[in-house]
Amino acid sequence: MTNQHQRSPGEAGTNGHSGPASTLSRRTVLQMAGSAASLAAMSHAEAQSISETQSTVADAGAARPLQLTVNGVSRELEVDPRQSLLDVLRETLDLTGTKKGCNQGACGACTILVNGRRIVSCLTLASMHDGAEIETIEGLEKNGELHPLQQAFVEHEGLQCGFCTPGQIMSGLGCIAEGHAGSPEEIRFWMSGNICRCGAYPGIVAAVADAAGRS
Amino acid sequence: MxxxxxxxxxxxxxxxxxxxxNARYAADFNQAGQAYAVIVSATVGLGRITEMDGASIERMPGVVAVITHHNAEKLPYLPHKAVIDPAEGERLHVLQDDQVRFYGQPVAVVVADTLDDAERAAAALRISYDARRPIVDHAGDEVKAIVPDAATRPGARTLADRSRGEADAAVANAAVKVDENYDIARENHNPMEPHATIASWNGERLTLWSKSQYLVNEQAEIAAIFGLPLENVEVVCPFIGGAFGTSLRTWPHVTLAALAARHIRRPVKLVLTRKQMFFTTGHRPRTLQRIALGATPEGALAGMVHEGTGETSRYEQFMEALTNVTDYLYSCPNVRTQYRLAPLDTSTPNHMRGPGEASGIFAIESAMDELSYKLGIDPIELRRRNEPQLDEAENKPFSSRSLMQCYELGAERFGWTQRTPEPRSMRDGRLLIGMGTATATYPAFHxxxxxxxxxxxxxxxxxxxxxxxxxxxxxxxxxxxxxxxxxxxxxxxxxxxxxxxxxxxxxxxxxxxxxxxxxxxxxxxxxxxxxxxxxxxxxxxxxxxxxxxxxxxxxxxxxxxxxxxxxxxxxxxxxxxxxxxxxxxxxxxRDPKVAEQYSMHAFGAVFAEVAVDPDVGTIAVRRIVGAYGIGRVVNPLLARSQCTGGMIGGMGMALMERTALDPRDGRPVNAHMADYLMPVNLDIPELEAHFVDEVDPHVNPLGVKGLGEIALVGTAPAIGNAVFHATGKRVRTLPIRIEDMLTA
The missing domain is CATH 3.30.365.10 (Aldehyde oxidase/xanthine dehydrogenase, molybdopterin binding domain)
Incomplete structure (x- = not known):
């Protein structure tokens, strides 16, 4: 069940075997970024309790420069330091392929690759990733050819409604790159951070296994 | 060829x-110049807003408007009901008064240039309430069940009271009896896509990019709420990120998005938070049921009683087909069903995959399984002995009914003959193994x-x-x-x-x-x-x-x-x-004459194998096999996928899903996708879906019966029955939890 497979915030699809970037707890993130800067990632109740104790930050919404390379294209941006990486992708860059499912790091729909690692982009602030290489679902298709994992998702019915699919595919890429796609059982374990409410899991496992075998 | x-x-x-x-869902249709709206949800479960100072946050960075019941435009809310709206009661009117009817009710909308600015200002809005304690516990002493008004009308799909023969006496006098109560938790649909609406006005014309399972009704409902001609409203929704019923109705956030967009004369994007999706967008109501079965020693059903009560809100009577299946599932001369509602201080429930049937069949099929043990008759054989020749409630033939073929095919594919009948008789090392089966059914609507x-x-x-x-x-x-x-x-x-x-x-x-x-x-x-x-x-x-x-x-x-x-x-x-x-x-x-002539339903048989750890009580589903008679299958690849997805939904219902309310204020305490447990990839067992060849020339010209609901219906009782077979412990409360197993 879900609570047997808890992740660290910011870490997609894995079970706590995490590198430095993913060991940040929510508290650490708050301390690093300041209270106002983290409101976006919190529920109202949580945000309210923190704003009560730490009052306001005068320039909370002041834009700050950020350079990201998104799907191979360098982007010079001015971002609100409170913006999650997900919101920058969706609302600032209009790259709406990456989905917001829960904004709480629990569903995996917003999974992207940052410097080659899969993370849930809702739980990380964009301004923490200056200079990062970002890969999203929009960048996988090359010259009109689907990526083998995209193709496998279509062939194996690894989707129904399609809303979790971008996150599943990006997480699947991470899963394969990490060497965690050696067996269906292993794939199930390492893909458990991505919920599919339609229940297309058998097709997702088959697709990841197929693509892992091809690569 | x-x-x-x-x-x-x-x-x-x-x-x-x-x-x-490239598939664009509602929230992906960003519009030039759009503002972002965030709903402020009530933090009390019942009462009245006494103070709300919207002006205090109006000067926060980026804020464009703060809309409350003080300054919201008064909306006409013209009468309008569709088949998916409760027949009795009136929909929630938002920001029209100071009343709070349930925890999480929208009480304000904050609109800002960016999402972050809107969220920050929404979090800073101070509201005072005159709060009272809501009644939210369906099983509590304070709840007074009512007869649903619409269920007393002739021709209602679910009747408040329906009876043939003398069911209570037949059960009382029967040689073998089962008489038990069942409690199924409130569930939330939790589709992956949150509800979302982008609203844009062009003069008196409104375009809504909005998540909806019923576009023409969303158009009509918003037209009625705003008093607009129908043709002035256009709803666009090419993709839906799962819904399972939650987007059948047009909920308050759609109204609020349109209201906000008109208020600020700009397009407005409004996306619910995951937490808000536990408040105002419907839920499978918690149900309390009683099943009483009486049978002859040979296993012929002599009497069946099915009483059920579902939650509803104070302002609408939400009905579902809780007791319907009992009317036609088996042959029995004496059957009585009763359906009631329990009005609570919550938002109105809504249809969720297999609405009514999924809950009703858990009770009836758990009871049938229990009866099979009391009789010492194989569960499939018990159903065979009670297979009806016609729909005995309607006194009509079935247009087609392949239940027994489903049991035969399913049993063969599942390997039912390997099952030893005694509870706790099958093991795999330390683990207790159980095999269970149950009937699935759902009407073939058109x-x-x-x-x-x-x-x-x-x-x-x-x-x-x-x-x-x-x-x-x-x-x-x-x-x-x-x-x-x-x-x-x-x-x-x-x-x-x-x-x-x-x-x-x-x-x-x-x-x-x-x-x-x-x-x-x-x-x-x-x-x-x-x-x-x-x-x-x-x-x-x-x-x-x-x-x-x-x-x-x-x-x-x-x-x-x-x-x-x-x-x-x-x-x-x-x-x-x-x-x-x-x-x-x-x-x-559908030709009315055909509807007059035939009883039209899909049937299926679901088989589940579970492994229960006797020391720590964990339940793992190992296999589910379903066999379905659904008429013609248009695309077997998609149909199998839909079935296995439904089985996974049924696993959630059986073992995980429960929206828990704090009795003090009605707050859902697990309104989070990690705390509201749902099946994840590692939970998924071997799943097989099979279809029997079934030709039904009556249901519709295509001969299809539909699949979305029956795919889920029947899974939960099959798992529950397997858990009993594994452990000897009969659990009549869903979800079945580790705690239930510790005494097994």
Whole structure:
């Protein structure tokens, strides 16, 4: 069940075997970024309790420069330091392929690759990733050819409604790159951070296994 | 050889869009100059707003407007109800007064230039309440059940009281009895896509990019709420990120998005938070049920009593088909069902996959399993001995009923003969193994629908209907239907859905989309062929000039004289000569005489194997096999996928899902996707779905019965029965939890 497979915030699809970037707890993130800067990632109740104790930050919404390379294209941006990486992708860059499912790091729909690692982009602030290489679902298709994992998702019915699919595919890429796609059982374990409410899991496992075998 | 598209396991035609991020869901339709709206939800469960100072946050960075009951425009809220709205009561009117009816009710909307600014200001809004303690515990002493008004009307689908024979006496006098109570938790649909609406006004015309399973109703509902002519509202929703019923109704956030957009004269994007999706967008109501069965020693049912109560809100009477299945499932001369509602201080429940049936069948099929042990009769054999010859409640024959074939096929594929009947008799090392089975059933509905087909000069066809695709594969399966009846290759057919200005269809729910929309597409295809034939016959330059239309026939997209062996002429030929596209509409609905004559339902048999750890009480589902009689299968690839997805939903219902309310204020304490447990990849066992060959000429012209609901119905009792077989512990409360196993 879900609570047997808890992740660290910011870490997609894995079970706590995490590198430095993913060991940040929510508290650490708050301390690093300041209270106002983290409101976006919190529920109202949580945000309210923190704003009560730490009052306001005068320039909370002041834009700050950020350079990201998104799907191979360098982007010079001015971002609100409170913006999650997900919101920058969706609302600032209009790259709406990456989905917001829960904004709480629990569903995996917003999974992207940052410097080659899969993370849930809702739980990380964009301004923490200056200079990062970002890969999203929009960048996988090359010259009109689907990526083998995209193709496998279509062939194996690894989707129904399609809303979790971008996150599943990006997480699947991470899963394969990490060497965690050696067996269906292993794939199930390492893909458990991505919920599919339609229940297309058998097709997702088959697709990841197929693509892992091809690569 | 004629190419058959119906029955072909074609991959999804929209698959490439979904795997590239190019499928656009409601919140993906960013508009130039849009502002962001955030709903402020009440933090008390009942009472009145005494103070709300919107002005205090108006000067926060980026804030464009703060809309509360003080300054919101008064909306007409004209009467309007659709089939998916509760027949009794009145929908929630938002920001029209100071009353709080349930925890999480929208009490303000904050609009800002960016999402972050809107969220920050919304969090800073101070509200004071005069709060009272809400009553939210369905099983509590303070709850007074009521008779649902609509259930007392003749012809109601679910009747408050229905009876044949003398059920209570028959049970009381029976040789073998089961009389037990069942409690099924409130569930939330939790689709992956949060509810979202982008609203944009152009004068008095409103466009909504909005997540909806019922576009034409969303159009009508918003038109009624704002007092607009129907044609002034357009709803667009080409993709739905799962819904399972939660987007059947038009909930308050759609109104609020439109209200906010009009208030600030800019497009507004409003997306609910995951937490808010536990408040105002419906839920499977918690149900309390009693089943009493009486049987002869040989296992013939002598009496059946099914009493059930479902939660509803104070302001609407939400009804579902909780007790319906008991009426027709088995042969029994004495049956009594009773359906009541428990009004609580919560938001109104809504249909959730297999609404009513899924909960009702858990109770009845758990009781049947229990009866089988008391009788010492195999559970499948018990059902065989009570297999009816007709629907005994309606006194009508079934249009088709393949329940026993489903049990035979399912038992064979599952390996039911390996099961030893005694509870706790099967082990795998330390683990207790259990095998259980249960019946699944759901009505084969068919609602009036329409569609339009347009033949183009390039030899392709466009097909349109205001339908939806929340995941079953409507784009693909409807394309197959059109290709089949037009005789065109699938790639020459483009099916479009998701716009309220397309031909009207019923809601995308109730497992009736293929029956209803598919039949309408068939009718439109036949009509456009008739038009094309008439045009060819009337065309002096056509080789078919002057032919009687009755002498012409279509075969694989070519028109020729009957019996003629010439190549014939194509749509392309006819349209090019016509100079304009040829367009025709078609509609279909069930013949009332057929509905009068037959009882129409899908049936299935679900088998589950579980392993229970006797030391720590964890339950793992190892296998589920389902066999279904659902009429014709349009696309077996998609159908199997829908079935296994439904089984996974049923696993959630059986073992995980429960929205827990704090009795002090009605707050859902686990309104989070990690705390509301749902199956994840590692939970998924071997899943198999099989279909028996079933030909039903009565249900609709396509012979399809629908699949979305029955895929879930039946899974939870099969798992519960397997848990009993593994442990000897009968759990009548869902979800079954580790705690329930510790005393096993």
């Amino acid at each position: 004629t190419v058959r598209f119906i029955g072909s396991p074609h991959t999804r035609v929209d698959g490439p869009r979904k795997v590239t991020g 609602a009036p629908a329409s569609a339009r087909v347009r033949l183009l000069a390039d030899g392709t066809a466009e097909v349109e209907a205001a339908a939806s695709d929340m995941g079953p594969g409507t784009y693909t399966s409807m394309s197959q239907v059109a290709a089949e009846f037009l005789g065109l290759p699938l790639e020459r057919v483009r099916f479009r859905l998701g716009r309220s200005d397309y031909p009207q269809t019923p809601s995308h729910g109730g497992s009736w989309t293929m029956a209803s929309v598919g039949s309408a597409i068939r009718a439109a295809c036949l009509e456009v062929q008739a038009q094309a034939a008439r045009r060819a016959a009337a065309d002096a330059g056509s080789p078919l000039s002057g032919a009687s239309v009755d002498d012409l026939e279509w075969s694989e997209g070519l028109l020729r004289r009957r019996g003629d062996t010439s190549p014939g002429i194509s749509y392309h030929d006819i349209v090019v000569r016509a100079g304009v596209p040829i367009e025709a509409g078609g509609s279909a609905q």
